[in-house]
Amino acid sequence: MNSLRATLLLTLAASSISAAAQPGKALLPELIRTVPSPYREELETLHTAIPTEEQQAALQKIAAQPEAGLILALKYIGQQPQAFDFLTKQLSKDTDANHRLLILTQSLRGQVRSLQASSRSLHSPSAVRAELAEQPEKRMQLQTILEHLVATDSNADVALEAARDLRKLNWGVNGQFLLKAADNAHQRQDTAGETALRKEAYDWLPYDEQVNLPTFLRTPPPVFSAVPESKAIRVLAFGDFGNGSPAQKQLAATMLTYSKQHPFDFGITVGDNFYPRGVSSPDDPHWVNDWEKVYGPLGISFYPALGNHDYLQADGPAAEVIYTHKSKTWHMPATFYTYTAGPVQFFVIDTMEMSDTALYQQQLAWLDAEIAKSKARWKVVYGHYQVYSASRGDEQNLIDRLMPVLRNGVNLFLCGHDHNLQELQSDGGVSFFVSGAAGASLYDFTQKNYTRTTFQAKQNGFNVIDADQNSLKVSVIGMDGTILKSVDIH
Template sequence: MHRGTTYKGLLLGVLFFSGLLEAQTMDELPSPKIAISDDLLQKIPSGYREEVVKLHLTATAQDQEKILKQTAMYPDAPLALALKGMSINPEGFDFMTQQLVQESSAERRSLILKYGIQPYVRYAHEGEQRDKVRETLTRLALQDKDAGVSLVAIQALRRLEWGHSSQFIVARANRARSEGDVAGAMKLLDEGDKWAEWDGQMNLPNFMRTPPPLFQVSSEEKPIRVLAFGDFGTSSPQQVQLAATMKEYQKKNPFDFGITLGDNFYPNGVSSPDDPQWKAKWEDMYGPLGLSFYATLGNHDYIRADGPAAEILYTQKSPSWKMPATYYTYTAGPVQFFAIDTIELSDSALPNKEMAWLDAEIAKSKARWKIVYGHYQIYSATRGDEQNLIKRLLPILRNRVDVYLCGHDHNLQELKPEDGVHFFVSGGGGAGVYPFRQPNYSHSIFKQEQYGFTVLDADRDQIKLRFIGLNGEELYSSIVHK
C-alpha cells in the first residue's frame, strides 16, 4: 500500500467478513467443520496455501461456500478465513509472525493482524504466549513501514492492556510525519483523539464510581429465583425470540428480579439516557416482564464516551433498570450479590479502588451465599483464561465466594470449581454465538454453542442454575452446595 492510500477497501472487506461468520438464523445449529476444499485453496495466496494444508485447517461447508461466492468482490476473504484458522494453532501463530516480517503487502500484513494475531489478544491465556503477542505487536507498532499497519497493531495493543499503548500513537505519528506520510500521521493522531475521549470514561464523576451502601432487594428468609443473561442488546431475531421465551417461562416460574452481565447495547453502547436504543433494545424487550434488573457494564457499553454515565443515569428513568454505580452490592433472600465492573478491574493501568471495595465487602458479608457477577470471564473454552482477572479478581474470590457468573463469550458454559468458587458463562442473550476455540479445555464441565439465559434458584440449602434455550428447553442444570 502506498503512502496516503486509504484503508477503505480493506475496511469494507473486514466488516463483511467479520459479519459473515457470525450470521446465523434462529434455527441454525453449529455445522461440522471439514477440510478446506480444493476450489477454496486455489483462492488462497501461495505460501499461505501450503500452510493451510500443512496445518490441516478446517471450516464449515456453509462458510466455505459463502467465501467462494464473495471472492469476486472481496478477493482477500479466502485468506482471512485461513488466517482465522491459523489463529487457534500454535504453529499457525509462528508462521504468521514470520509472514509479518516477510510479507511485502501492507494490506496482507493488516489482514494477518486482524484475523490471525488479534484473536490472541484475549485468547492468549499463558504468560509466555501473551508476551509473544505483545512483542510482535510492539515491533509492528513502532517499526512497520506502513502507518496503517502500525495503527492496527496499536489498536490491538490497546486491547491487550488498556492504558499502556497511547505512547505508540505519538511516536509512530511523529515518524510518519518525518517521512512525509502526512495522511498516515493524521490517521494515527485521529485515533489518539478518539482514545482521549474514551479514556475520559475511566474518569467518570466520582459519585458514579462510588457504590451506595449495601441495600436489600428481598427478605433474607425468602428463597429467590433470578433471571440472568449477557451480550444481548442487538435487536437480532434471536434476542427477540429469547425475550419472548423469558416471558413464557415466567408465567409458570415467576422471577423475583433479573441481572445483566454486560454488553447491554451493541455495537457501541448508548449515547444518553434518551437514546432511542433504550426503547428498542431494552424496554420493548424486557419491560413486559415487570422485573427490576440489576445491571453491569460490558466492553461494548464502554465504547461511547458517555455510555457508562448514560446507563447509570437511566436508573432514574426506568423501573426496570437498576445501575446505581459502576459496581455495587445488595442482598436478596439468602444471597449477597456483588455487581462488578470487570472492564475497570481488568485494566492493570487503573487504580485498585474497586478491588479494595470488593475485598472489604466480601469480608463483611454475613450472607449464606455470595455471588459475584460481571462481564469478562475468568475461565472460558472460547477466549481461555483472562490473565488480568486471574491476577486481580480471583484471589479475592477464593474460599469466600460461591459463584462467579459472567458473559463476554457468546455461549453457555460451566467451568470446574476452584477453591470453592463455581464459574458459569451466560453470554447467549442475542448477539451472534461464539464457537469453542479450545475443545479440550481443561476447565470445562459443560459448554454449548447456543443462545439462552440462566435461571438461578437459591434457598438456604443450595443454589441451582439452569441454562434455558431459545425455545424454552432446559439445556443444562447444576447445583451448588455448601
C-alpha cells in the same frame, strides 16, 4: 511506513519460536556480522547462549528478512531483566527506526506485559515477571520513555507501537500522545503516518474519557437490599443481547412464558447490554427499542453489569448509570456495586476496568472488603469477562487478580462475553457459568482439548438462579424453555 510494517509482520513468526531444549552457544560466525555491534556486545555481557537450531533457522531467513539475526538477538536480550536499561537507552540512541521498532516488539513488549502484572505473555519468563513486579519504579520509568517515544519519535510506526505498549501500562493518556505524534508526522509531511496516528488517536480518545469518568460514577453506594433476607428468591440472568435481533426478542418471549409458571423476583445482566457500541445518552433510542419494549413485559427490576461493548461510546457507561434515575426496570447505581436479596449477596463488578486497565486495584480492594464482611448465606459475583471459557479461552488478568478474592468464600461467578452457554469446573469452591447467549450471534467452542468444561451449548438461552437458606441452584434454559442443565451448588 510500509517497509516497517513489512518488517513487523515478518517478525511475528519469529516471536513464536520457543527456545529449543538443547545446548546453546554464542552467535554463529555467519550470524554475527548481521547483528549490529551494540546488540552483539549486550549478548556477550549477558552471557546469553542461543540454541543452535534457532540460529540456523535465522540464517535461513536472512535473504528474505535481513533483520532475522537482530530479531533473534533481541528476543533473548529481552528475556533478561538486567537488559532493561540497555534496551530503553537504545530506543533513544539507535537512529535506525527498524531497530527501535524491533526493540519494542521483540524485547520490551514482554517486559511491558510483566509490568502489567500479568502472566499472559508466553515470551516473558517467570523470572522476568517476578523481578519486574517488585520494581514499580521500572514501570514508571518505562511509562515515561514510552510517552516520550509516542510524542516525539520521527517514525510513525515506532510511535504507534510505543502507544500500544503504553496503553497496557496506563489507560487514559493514549489519545493525547498520539495526537502529538500525528502533529509531528504532519510537520514531516508524512501523510500516511499522520493518517494512521490520527485514526489510532480517535479510536482511543473515547476510552481515555471513560477511564477518566467522574469519581462518583465509580463510587459504589453502601450495600442495599433488593429482596428481604427471609425470602427465597428466583433470579433471571443473561448477557450479550441488546441488538434488536429476532433471537433477542424470541428469547425474551421465552423468558416471559417461563416467568408465568416460575415467577422471577428480579433479573441481572452480565454486560454487553447494547450493540454494537453501547448507548450515547440516557435518551438513546436503544433504551426504548432494545430494553423497555423487550424486557418491560416481565414486570421486574434488573441489576445490570457493564460489558466491553457498553464502553464503545465515550458517554456509554455514564449513560447506563444515569438511566437508573429514569427507569423503573433498570438499576445500576455505579459501575460496580453490591446488594443483598434473600439469602444471597450479589457483587456486580466492572470487568472491563478490572481486566484491561491499571485502575483495577481500587475495585478489587472494595470487592475483597465487601466479601469479607458479608454475612449472607450465599455470595454471587457477576460481570462481563470470563475467567474460564472454552471459546475465547481463559482470561489471565482475571485469574491473576480476581481469583484470589473469589476463593475467599464466593459460591458462584457468572459472566458473558462468549456468546454461548457454559458450565466450567469449580475452582477454589467457586462455580462458573457463562451466560452470553441472549441475542448476539453465537460463538463456537474453539479451545481444543479444553478440560474445564462440564457443559456447553451453542444456542440462545438464559440462566435462572434459585436460592434459599439451604440451597443455591443454577439452571440453564434454552431458546424453547427447555432446562438444558441444572446444578445444585453446595
